[in-house]
Amino acid sequence: PVRVALAFPDVYEIGMSHLGLKILYKIINDIPYASAERVFAPWKDLEFQMREKNIPLCTLESNRPLIDFDIVGFSLQYELSYTTVLSMLKLGGIPYKSEERKIPPLIIAGGPCTVNPLPISPYFDAILIGDGEISIEKIIQTYYLWKNEGDSKRYSLLHELSKIDGMYVPSIHGESSKIKRFFIKSLDNVPYPDKPIVPYMSIIHDRLNIEVSRGCSMGCRFCQAGIIYRPVRERSPENVLSIVGKSLKNTGFEEVAFTSLSAGDYTYLLYVIKNFNRLYKEKKIAISLPSLRVSSINKELLQEIKSVRKTGFTIAPEAGTDRLRRVINKDFSHEDYERAVDTLFKEGWQNLKLYFMIGLPTETQEDIEAIYNTSLIALKTAKRYIRGFVNISIGISPFIPKPHTPFQWLGQEDTEELKRKKEYLKKKLNRKNFSIREHNINMSLLEAALSRGDKNISSLIENAWKIGCYLDSWSDIFDFNKWQNAMDITGIDIHRYARKAYDISETLPWDIIETGVNKEFLKKEFKKALQGETSIDCRKLCHNCGIYCNNIHKEETKPKQIENNYQIxxxxxxxxxxxxxxxxxxxxxxxxxxxxxxxxxxxxxxxxxxxxxxxxxxxxxxxxxxxxxxxxxxxxxxxxxxxxxxxxxxxxxxxxx
Ligand code: SF4
The missing domain is CATH 3.30.1660 (Dodecin subunit-like)
Incomplete structure (x- = not known):
């Protein structure tokens, strides 16, 4: 059999909350000649002990070291996990550089970070760009044939893998090929894990997660996911409710989250929630939704959500003024926002999270003041309806101009200026007792550099790891001094990478990946942003981004009456x-x-x-x-x-x- 270790370069609590891992786990274990196991990063103290005592990193299922597997597949969800990947390879007994390894094991990667694969290309034998559902079967089939009927040569396997759609093989494709992202056409035609492992310990998303749609049509210009997961693919409501029924029966979860990049835009959201409540309200199974767009918040939806229990609520205005929201293409006005928070607190919510970004293109001091004012509106509205405790938490994150977005040509704002803005806001917000969820500016600087980097930055990653960087996405572990030391050793300056602005005609390091959205569209959006012009939801008007998805979007059909047979x-x-x-x-x-x-x-x-x-x-x-x-x-x-x-x-x- 082909033995696969699915590796998540973060701790169990984070990795077990990740849907992609569960999907791949199911698909691989359903293949008769393959098996999948899970492995996560140990917390820092355990990692130290394992290194000191030569204890190998093993999978949870069979307790076998990673070196004994045929394939080790890493899920790269955020750039600050790169040093953890190197640690996991080393602990698993595997040389961290692709060129120094023998196969097995084959080391592969997938996930959103791979849309700029060059910074990590020395560590992986092959990198999958795009959806994993169909590709993983092809990878395993290719490996199986190579193992059983092939010539055992490393090149032969890599050559065969390089023929799979969306597969980037650094040693074959180099830095000049063009790799097209692969995406599935329909969520209903691929397997979904309806018997996920139920963790014993608490994890960050400790509930049943049902992905109702993938992709987003709103076109927020700062959002990389909004580009690299195009087009929108919606799961049919029948399928959603069928998965819910089976999964609840198999897991016993007490809460279900309907997840998506923009769950409020799922065509059948209200219909699904109403039917869900009809079937499960008496079982006291609650509903939660990820952050909702301001325009999608309405009384009817809130009343359905709260009918069992009021779960947390998140809104991401991102910017405080209408002007800046037009620049980033956020589709709501000040009045829309006032109406949304009014509806929310009137319906009795006492907890609200608001997310904002600082350092957005064209931002002025007026926009910073407006973040405070926008937060204050929520607080004042809450006080109108709620006499007791109200918890409004404000998230402040620095903007990162991510590859493949309309802002990809810009550099990140100066670190000192970002720090000044953050401190200014914190001071003002603290006076009103908001709870503040701030983002470490140096972590954001590093994320910007790694996401916008080229192949040279890989030596910085290696050196930082060698001097002890690990689990960098944890602010209590992140040590910027170590990264500073690595910069001194390598002469690579992350400020330069993060702040580098490109001319619109220049070739970008991540141009080797074609997401399907063409550069002409991104350029047009960039120009519109600078002129403060918006682009409407592309499900209402196609902007010809290059995906050619007209054939994929389903015709609007009225949802059918759902049978009662999903009930527990x-x-x-x-x-x-x-x-x-x-x-x-x-x-x-x-x-x-x-x-x-x-x-x-x-x-x-x-x-x-x-x-x-x-x-x-x-x-x-x-x-x-x-x-x-x-x-x-x-x-x-x-x-x-x-x-x-x-x-x-x-x-x-x-x-x-
Ligand atoms: S082709 Fe048109 S509808 Fe499809 S994702 Fe692009 S802009 Fe949106």
Whole structure:
């Protein structure tokens, strides 16, 4: 068989929240002659111990070192994970440079960072640009044939891999070839993981994630994802609800997130949410959505979302003035924003996250002031409706002119100026007790340099890693002094890379990748931005970006009535109010925790048992009120690391059962 290690260059809590990993895990494990396992980066203290004691990095499933696999596939979601990739290879017993390695293992990469592959090209044998669903099967098939019928030569395998659509093989393609991003035409025709692994410990997105659509048509000019995931592909509502039904049954999750780059623009959002509530409201399964566009927030949607529980809410105005929003092509006005926050707080939300960027092209001090004023509007509106505690958190991130966007020709703003703007805003916002989620400016500088870099910057990555840089996306670990040292050693200045502006006619380091969106479109958008002109949603008017997706967008069809057969069929509906105390019973269950499970915290243990109860379809009673909770009570908590041999929990269940 072809043994694949799916490697995520960050810790378990982050990697296990990533949908792409789950999709590939399912696809590979469904191939009869292949198997997939997972491996994550150890936290810094463990990484140190492993290095000191020569303990190899192994996969979670079979505890086998990475060197023993046929393929190790890294998911590159953010540039600050590059040094972690090198550490994981080294810990796994694998030379980190492609040219110094034998195959197996074949080291490959995928994910959004690969749209500029040159900075990382020395470390990978092959890099996939675009969607992974179909390509991964081709990669494994190619490897299988090479392993069983091939000549065992490294070049033969790489040569065959280079023929796969979207595959960049650095040793064959060099720096001048053109590689076209590969994308799937429909989400409904590719597999989706409806039996994802349910983590025992808490992870950052600890819920069931259902990708309702991929791609975005709004054309925000700073957004790389908005370009590199084009065109918009929507999952059919029947498919969404079918996946929800199967996945809930298999996992026992208590919350479902409908995810997308712009979930508010999913054609069937309201329809899906209404049907979801019809099917699962009584099971107390809550809905959450990622950040919504201002224009997509409305009363009807909010009422559906809150019908079980009010999950967190995020809006990303990105800029404070209408003028700057026109520059970046954010499609809402000041009045739209006021209406959206008014609706939100009127419906009873008490938590709101607002995201802004600083250092955007053409930004002035007036725009910075407007970030404060825009935040203040939310606070004042909240106070009108809510007497108690309101938590409005403000995220401030420096703008990075990412490759393949209309702003790709610009450099990042000067670091000192970004710091000044951030401190100014922090001071003002602190006075009003906003909670602030700030982005480290030096981390952003590094991200800009690595995302806009060429092949030369790889020696900086290597040197930074050799002097101890690791898990750089964690602000409590990130050490800019070490990067500074690496700059001194290599003579490579990240400021120069981050700030470098290009002439519109120049060849860019990332031009070897063709995302499908052509440069003429990006140039037009860039010019429009500087003139403060907007481009409307391209589902309303195609701007001929080069994707030619007219044939892909589905015709608008009225959603069909969904059958009730996706329901989890509890024998008795838990919230049936006609049931009285006489219809319930208290059941005491005994359990024990030993082995590795003794390291779970009490809260993690509770979550694990509640999910098991849901999977077993035990009809538990719930508390009434705004935040219904299952009537399950546990004994006193044990310390982490202590085995419990006679543990108990009581649950109130409906009868008969
Ligand atoms: S071809 Fe037109 S509709 Fe399709 S992504 Fe490009 S601009 Fe949008």
């Amino acid at each position: 069929d509890f024998n008795i509906k838990a919230s049936n109010k006609s049931l009285t105390y006489n219809n319930t019973a208290i059941v005491r269950s005994e359990f024990y925790t030993s082995g590795i499970l003794k390291y779970l915290s009490h809260l993690e243990l509770i979550k694990l048992i509640l999910r098991a109860i849901r999977r077993a379809e035990i009809p538990v009673d719930y508390t009434r009120g705004f935040h219904p909770r299952p009537k399950v009570s546990f004994g006193p908590p044990l310390n982490v690391g202590i085995e419990g041999l006679n543990e108990y929990f009581d649950m109130v269940i409906f009868l008969p059962f």
